[in-house]
Amino acid sequence: MGRDVELIFDKGAPGRRGSSLPAMDVPKADDFPEELRRGAPPRLPEVSELEAVRHFTRLSRLNFGVDSHFYPLGSCTMKYNPKFHEKIASLYGFAALHPLLPQLRRGGALTQGALAVIYETERLLSAILGFEQFTMQPLAGAHGELTGVMLIAAYHKDRGDKDRKVMLIPDAAHGTNPASAAMAGFDTKIVPTDNDGNVDLEVLKSLLGPETAGIMLTCPNTLGLFDPNTKEVCALVKEAGGLSYCDGANLNAIIGRVRPGDLGFDVMHVNLHKTFSTPHGGGGPGAGPVGVAEHLVPFLPISRVVKRQDGTYTLQYNYPKSIGYIAPFYGNFAVILRAYAYLLTLGRKGLVRVGENAVLNANYIRARLAGKYEVPYDRFCTHECVISASKQAKQDVHALDIAKALIDRGFHPPTMYFPLIVKEALMIEPTETESKEELDEFINAMLEIAETAETDQDALKNAPVTTPVSRLDETLAARKPRVAE
Amino acid sequence: MPYIPNTSDETRAMLDTLGCADIDELWEKTGITLPKPSLDDIPEGKSEHEVTNHLRALAALNATNLVSFLGSGYYDHIVPAAVADIAARSEFLTAYTPYQPEASQGTLQTIYEYQCAICRLTGMEVANASMYDGGTALFEAMMLAVRATRRRRAVISGAVSPIFREMIRCYSSNLDVELVEVPTDGTRSNHDALVEAVDGNTACVLVQYPNVFGTIEEWSGVVDAVRAKGALAVCSAYPIALALLKPPGEMGFDVVTGEGQSLGLPLSFGGPYLGFMATTMKLARKMPGRIVGRTTDTTGREGFVLTLQTREQHIRRENATSNICTNENLCALTALAYLSCVGKSGFVEVAELCASKARFARKLLLEIDGIEPVGDEPFFNEFVVELPMDASELVGRMIDKGFAAGFPLGRYYLERGRELLVAVTEKRSREEIKSFVNAMEAVVTNW
Known part of the structure; x- marks a missing residue:
């Protein structure tokens, strides 16, 4: 077998190195006792800088990214990431700023610019989404969820409401919701979705009671649908003494059109790497700021950035009811910075256009695919549409096969097999940054695949054939893990 | 628009x-x-040019002109320009989690290489694809131990970063896990007390290497004693120091975590950073986060996939090992690019420069009348000195002279008001160190 894979460790030669360092200009001294000393240096690459650059450049070209391919991965909002944001994040005045500087001279004197970015982004999000305050600290979407449900836990604890241990979660929710609820000490109960794709109100009512801590609702939901009963759901939960949490993973649909705070949500997280255009980075870093209504403000994490009368900014720590430190400092600052630039560029009119075009594009795809693919909840969607490959499955062509066939046609596949309540699900989220021509090309590819599913199943079962590898053996990987060498 | x-x-x-x-x-x-x-309340949109100018003006308000001796877990190291360039490749930057392996071999292979590099640094068998930061990684390690031992108590040394301890306390507040802190012995952990604190319900002991005071401690004895009592030994490590120091894996630790910022990531006012986590194959299935494995395709060609996914939230939901869905992928890639560009010999040289310059700075500082050593244990590139005045006040005066003089430990430990934690990296030249010492002498002498 040839060498298909060449690791960076396989390259180079003993003694070769890639970078230069300043010469030792002080006496060389490391007086560690023998028992603390490492035997041999760590086996790191020994490559020239060119070899390193070429290696990683080659690997990068094996990837699909938004910059190279249409990437309609549902629930992930793979929109364009403006280039100038990267330049701003690398400005020396931000990139070289040590997070402990505020401890060296209190009152924020050394970091006014950075504190302004955090504070002003917080205020913009609060105004756009209808909340009293945001914390910019959560480091990712799921981290925002965890922070949100910890705030709910702190609220009930503060009121002496000890029995509220149950978090209600719709069956269509992302897996992070139940996992986050569990990490905040809650038991979870599933709320089913009704035939129209909404929360089943009758079952919800039967589940509410004195043990209800709250509900975690994704809005719009993971079917890409706006539940017209959302206000009523929040009201019912409130009546039962619980709080309503809005998972903002799908915020791109309604940004500028609906303020979740107005629907009765007490707390929500947003994903800066989705709605607010910060790059996904192959899986992170992101950021998951959390907004709260007034009654949850006392519990927000510390520190908090506040604006003084004179227009300067400072950090405050003295909030006795706060849940404490969920992040080492002030959040993923460089991510917040990019989102701030995005909000300033869009302004109030741009924000409205984002939601409108995200919804228009998704519905256009839904309408054009509706004949050839099953659309399980046949109504207008928001920013993403969930279709099913159930028709094709009768020919033994499954969602997975369609996804792989799309790769060969130059498109990143949609999210597959989610939400779990739809068989053979394909969840398509085009975002507002794609043009109609691109959507048409994708639609044509999907229609052609549907036709091929009727005539030549094998051609699809063998896809992809244009990639550096074909389908990989995941069972082998899990059974005999090779995870390091 | x-x-x-x-x-x-x-x-x-x-x-x-x-x-x-x-x-x-x-x-x-x-x-x-x-x-x-x-x-x-939302302003009208502005052009790219205007927004850039606005943010440039804000950036200029931040004090990044200070010559820095501030570390305390987050360090100002030299980063080759190629590192940021590699991580900025838009095929890496604008991709998402590699759910479709055939279209993501680039991301997957870099994660695999990162896992290898972390294992080689720490002396462990398996690493995950990364966590948010050092604090969340240490908390997740604690929960790994809770799952693995089915015990509900964790012992943590007071010489672990107070930031990490605060975070762990916060996350534990709704979980049925008791957290026991063992006070320090000067600038060392109290080894006997740590071992004594382990009872039949203790899942793990959490320590830091070097610890928050910069002190390097030999842990083999503690690790053996802790493990003999059926608990796991967990260590949070400073990766640059591991170029010269005995890897935690050789001391027998079950889990090694740490803050990876020092591996080529900018300080960026607190994030994004990189939590790394490595453990033994025996515990691999208890580990949270993504893991990439090497496998073959339908024609026998080698490739990479996300693996051991049955641990994860999208499958196990409320029974998952964690809610984490992110890996700080771009930060992990940056760390890998840093370790590749600096390379085997360069990495050792970085650590030697750090250690030597720190010793040089400490020696000169201790020649100043009134500045006293605190502890005489081995250290890596960070050490504590005692001043004849409140350290935070001295730090304020040093800012006026253009220096971030270090971290005033009174901010963490009330009784350490006169102690200053000084970090020296390879970035500081001999001249900078000398002018720093001169400025310190002037301030201390003219107090």
């Missing part, structure tokens, strides 16, 4: 396909009939 390509003609054509007269009807058909919210 920036970033939105639909023209009015195209919008019209798409609305026609949908049978909608206008956007308002589109909203109505999605079920959204609420009145439109007021966005009066």
Whole structure:
């Protein structure tokens, strides 16, 4: 077998190195006792800088990214990431700023610019989404969820409401919701979705009671649908003494059109790497700021950035009811910075256009695919549409096969097999940054695949054939893990 | 409109396909009939040029001109320019989690190489694809131990970063896990007390290497004693120090975590950073986060996939090992690019420069009348000195002279008000160190 894979460790030669360092200009001294000393240096690459650059450049070209391919991965909002944001994040005045500087001279004197970015982004999000305050600290979407449900836990604890241990979660929710609820000490109960794709109100009512801590609702939901009963759901939960949490993973649909705070949500997280255009980075870093209504403000994490009368900014720590430190400092600052630039560029009119075009594009795809693919909840969607490959499955062509066939046609596949309540699900989220021509090309590819599913199943079962590898053996990987060498 | 390509003609054509007269009807058909919210508090949009100018002006308000001896877990190291360039490749930057391995071999292979590098640094068998930061990684390690031992108590040394301890306390507040802190013995952990604190319900002991005071401690004895009592030994490590120091794996630790910022990531006022986590194969299935494995395709060619996914939230939901869904992928890639560009010998040289310059700085500082050593244990590139005045006040005066003089330990430990934690990296030249010492002498002498 040839060498298909060449690791960076396989390259180079003993003694070769890639970078230069300043010469030792002080006496060389490391007086560690023998028992603390490492035997041999760590086996790191020994490559020239060119070899390193070429290696990683080659690997990068094996990837699909938004910059190279249409990437309609549902629930992930793979929109364009403006280039100038990267330049701003690398400005020396931000990139070289040590997070402990505020401890060296209190009152924020050394970091006014950075504190302004955090504070002003917080205020913009609060105004756009209808909340009293945001914390910019959560480091990712799921981290925002965890922070949100910890705030709910702190609220009930503060009121002496000890029995509220149950978090209600719709069956269509992302897996992070139940996992986050569990990490905040809650038991979870599933709320089913009704035939129209909404929360089943009758079952919800039967589940509410004195043990209800709250509900975690994704809005719009993971079917890409706006539940017209959302206000009523929040009201019912409130009546039962619980709080309503809005998972903002799908915020791109309604940004500028609906303020979740107005629907009765007490707390929500947003994903800066989705709605607010910060790059996904192959899986992170992101950021998951959390907004709260007034009654949850006392519990927000510390520190908090506040604006003084004179227009300067400072950090405050003295909030006795706060849940404490969920992040080492002030959040993923460089991510917040990019989102701030995005909000300033869009302004109030741009924000409205984002939601409108995200919804228009998704519905256009839904309408054009509706004949050839099953659309399980046949109504207008928001920013993403969930279709099913159930028709094709009768020919033994499954969602997975369609996804792989799309790769060969130059498109990143949609999210597959989610939400779990739809068989053979394909969840398509085009975002507002794609043009109609691109959507048409994708639609044509999907229609052609549907036709091929009727005539030549094998051609699809063998896809992809244009990639550096074909389908990989995941069972082998899990059974005999090779995870390091 | 920036970033939105639909023209009015195209919008019209798409609305026609949908049978909608206008956007308002589109909203109505999605079920959204609420009145439109007021966005009066949101300013009008600005051009790229204007926004850039605004942010440049804000960046200029930050004190990044200080010559820095501030570390305390987050360090100002030299980073080759190629590192940021590699991580900025848009095929890495604008991809997402590699759910479709055939279209993500680039991301997957770099994660695999990162896992290898972390294992080689720490002396462990398996690493995950990364966590948010050092603090969350240490908390997740604690929960790994809770799952693995089915015990509900964790012992943590007071010489672990107070930031990490605060975070762990916060996350534990709703979980049935008791956290026991063992006070320090000077600038060392109290080894006997740590071992004594382990009872039959203790899942793990958490320590730091070097510890928050910069002190390097030999842990083999503690690790053996802790493990003999059925608990796991967990270590949070400073990766640059591991170039010279005995790897935690050789001391027998079950889990090694740490803050990876020092591996080529900018300080960026607190993030994004990189939590790394490595453990033994025996515990691999208890580990949270993504893991990449090497496998073969349908024709026998080698490739990479996300693996051992049955641990994860999208499958196990509320029974998952963690809610984490992110890996700080771009930060992990940056760390890998850093370790590749600096390379085997360069990495050792970085650590030697750090250690030597720190010793040089300490020696000169201790020659100043009134500055006293605190502890005489081995250290790596960070050490504590005692001043004849409140350290935070001295730090304030040093800012006026252009230096971030170090971290005043009184901010963490009330009784250490006169102690200053000084970090020296390879970035500081001999001249900078000397002028720092001169400035310190002037301030201390003229107090």
